[in-house]
Structures are given as structure tokens and as C-alpha cells.
Amino acid sequence: MRYSILTLATQALQKQQRWPQIIAPEKLKPHYDIIIVGAGGHGLATAYYLSHNHDINDVLVIDSSWIGGGNTARNTTIVRSDYLLPASFALKNFALQLWDSLSQALNFNLMYSPRGYLDLAHSDGELEHFMLRANAMCLGGASASILTNSQIAEKIPALNLDQQSRFPIRGALFQAEGGVVRHDAVAWGFARKSSEKGVHIQQNCAVNKLLTSNGRISGVSTHRGKISANSVLVAAAGGSERLMANAGVPLPMEPINVQAFVTEPIKPVLDHVVNYNAGLSYLSQSDKGELVMGGATDGYLSTARRGSFARLEDTMMRAAQIFPFISNLRLMRHWSGTADIPMDGNAIVGRTEIENLFVNCGWGYAGFKATPAVGWKLAELIADGKLPEMLKPFALSRFTDGALIDDAGIGPYPWLH
Ligand SMILES: Cc1cc2nc3c(=O)[nH]c(=O)nc-3n(C[C@H](O)[C@H](O)[C@H](O)COP(=O)(O)OP(=O)(O)OC[C@H]3O[C@@H](n4cnc5c(N)ncnc54)[C@H](O)[C@@H]3O)c2cc1C
Secondary structure, three states, X not given: OOOOHHHHHHHHHOOOOOOOOOOOOOOOOOEEEEEEEOOOHHHHHHHHHHHHHHOOOOEEEEOOOOOOOOOOOOOOOEEOOOOOOHHHHHHHHHHHHHHHHHHHHHOOOOOOEOOOEEEEEOOHHHHHHHHHHHHHHHHOOOOOEEEOHHHHHHHOOOOOOOOOOOOOOOEEEEEOOOEEOOHHHHHHHHHHHHHHOOOEEEOOOXXXXXXXXXXXXXXXXXXXXXXXXEEEEEOOHHHHHHHHHHOOOOOOEEEXXXXXXXXXXXXXXXXXXXXXXXXXXXXXXXXXXXXXXXXXXXXXXXXXXXXXXXXXXHHHHHHHHHOHHHHHOXXXXXXXXXXXXXXXXXXXXXXXXXXXXXXXXXXXXXXHHHHHHHHHHHHHHHHHOOOOHHHHHHOOOHHHHOOOOOOOOOOOOHHHO
């Protein structure tokens, strides 16, 4: 069924509405051409582009929980491409171009809202670094500008620009195309279109083990039995490390809790996405009026997906420094996800040493924005066997070659990235 205002009106006028199921319930087959482990944004995007760009539909996407139930529908929905290093910038900027027309392509409203992203600088040194980043972005074909405090005040009148505050604001890096995309719609949009083309999507079925034979992948073992495949892609975020290690491919990454928070709804007060950089607190206002906020990692290894008062207090304290009125608001919801963070803070994407076993994980708490671009490029790699230029820097081999992609310049401390 094509979603449109006409379909909505027709369904509304019918006595008994007949919306078809978004994904077709299919029986698991004993063999697929390609199995994708993980029905998050990245796994589903790859399935979608395999079917739509390459006409490869004999694909199973399999997940231990529900569609988008991992980090994809737990994130703060921010998309942007304000990265200094060319590898990071290229993928995220390609993604921004795809986000622009993806709702039409998927016939599913992803609510992409390019409302502008402001990264606040709190020292002259930081502002200088932002200028470097803005120049690199412009050279790469993106739009970026540096805002003075009076320009910031015009965009966000409620922001506290008091120069006597603890970490005064000295300016900002602004990307107009940055914004938010409705995260669960992304997962469901990709799932629906892939399913239409014959891709099977199996929820509530964990993969326990990757099966290999004679140095190549042969399938997966699940609690419902074995399923064979010609190729397997592991896109299981925090679940990837254990699966890959059991298959003899250890991944240099750590699972770390990251939290998000939502206040009660209020009148429109914040038209943009804003990032407070002294510590970390990033905010946007949802269509319902809630303020959506995220903070830094919890700082210790955990797969618990639980909140903690320390991070809650820290994130709120920082948010209240830039928007003092926040201290009067009630917090409505609070959740977390397991960020899968490699040693250099950047994702691991591409082939592995096992023939036809591919991996896409390690996106930590910054990988939602790259979802369509990585899906597109990975589908190209799996279908044509040729490694796209954009994916080359993200190879697992960079941890032995030394060509790390350390955007933050922090070093091998995943929790700090
Ligand atoms: C609180 C928070 C805020 C964030 N904010 C942002 C943001 O604003 N912008 C941004 O760009 N990024 C953000 N991120 C990061 C972003 O959400 C992730 O990088 C991205 O969603 C990763 O997508 P994915 O498909 O790789 O993983 P996931 O969505 O986690 O999908 C992986 C799937 O694999 C499944 N799985 C795991 N193990 C197995 C197994 N053994 N068998 C079968 N299935 C398995 C899981 O159930 C899960 O559904 C945030 C993350 C968090 C936690």
C-alpha cells in the first residue's frame, strides 16, 4: 500500500480499516543468500539498499529483540556532518544528502527536520578549532559558518550568553542542514520497503554463533536452529563483539552505557539543535514540545541499559547552565543504550579475514546520522565485491596498520570518545 493523504482519507471513511501489516510475516527458510544480524538502522538500511540498488532480495535480517529496539530507537535523533577528519565527514555528509529525500524514497515520513545545528565554543582555543572544522567542511562541499554571540542570540533568544557564567559561550559552529530525524521511523521505513521486495525480517530470534567452514562463513546458529548463507553481515552494535570473537575475529571495542532524557512538553523555545561542549549536554525540542537531551558516556563498561543519577545530575546541570529555565521543568522519561565504542571512537565497517563475513559496528553514540550512507556503501561492497572508497578508512585492519580515525584526538580510551 502506498501511504498518502488519499489512502489515509479512504481508510478513515471505511467502516473497518484495513491497514496491511508493515512487514510480511514469513517462515524462516533454511538458506539465504545473505543474512544480516541486527535489525537496527544499519542492518535494515543495508537490506534496503541491497534490494533497491542491487535487486538482491534473498536476504534475512534477524534480531534478538524488535526492529529498532537497540540504539536506533534510543538515540537523541541528531544528524549532522560537522567532522574535521575527511573519513568521518565524507560518510556523514553523504548521509545528510540521503536524509533529504529518504522520506519520499521510502514512502514513510521520517520527519527529517534540517533545523540547524549549533556547536557552542567555550574558549577562544575551541573557537579556533571550530574555524578549522568549518573550513574543512566547506572544502568538502558542506555549508558551515561561525556565529558570533549576537548571531547566536538571534537564533536562540533563550540561551544564556552571560560572560560571567562558569563556561561562557564564545561563539558557535553552525551547520544549517544539521537537525533531527525520527529514529524509529527510520528503522520501520527501511523494514517496510525491504519487506515489500521480499526481504525476510525475523524478530525475537537471537544469533548465538556464526558458523564457518574451510575459512569462510557458512551461516548462523540461532535458538531456532541453524540457517545457512552465502554471506553474513554482523550489524549487531554491542552484540557484535561476542559473536565476532567466537568466530575468531576479536574487535577492539567496549560496551558503555549512554543515557538520554526528555522533559515535560513546553511551548516552542528551541528552534535548533544545540550542543554544550564544556562537559556534554545536547538538546533539541521535539514536535510535542519536550526537550530531548543527551549527555556523555557513563564512563565504565556496562551492557545494563540503565539510568544513573550521576549522569542525570551532570547532564541537567550543564543544560541548566545554558537554559536556566530548565531547572523548573519536570523530567518525563529517561533511558539508555549500550554504545559500542572502538579504541579510536570510530566505527568498524567492511570485510573481515573470514571470507564473505562482513561487519558494521562500533558506532558508539554517534552512528545514527550515518545510517543511510553506510547501508548504501555496504550494500555496494556485498553486491559487487569492491570496497567503496568511503568505507576504506573504516576497515578493522586500521588497528594493526595504525591508521586510526580519532576525531576527538583523545587516544585509546573508548569511554572518553
Ligand atoms: C542515548 C543515545 C543517544 C544517541 N544519540 C545519537 C544522536 O543524536 N545521533 C547519532 O548519530 N547517533 C546517536 N546515538 C548512536 C546511534 O543510536 C547508534 O550509533 C546507531 O543507532 C547504531 O545503529 P545500529 O543499527 O548499528 O545498532 P542498533 O540499533 O543497536 O542495532 C543492533 C541490533 O542488533 C541486535 N542484536 C544484538 N546482538 C544480537 C544477536 N546476537 N542476534 C541477533 N540480533 C542481535 C540488537 O537487538 C539490535 O536491535 C545515540 C546512542 C545512544 C545510546
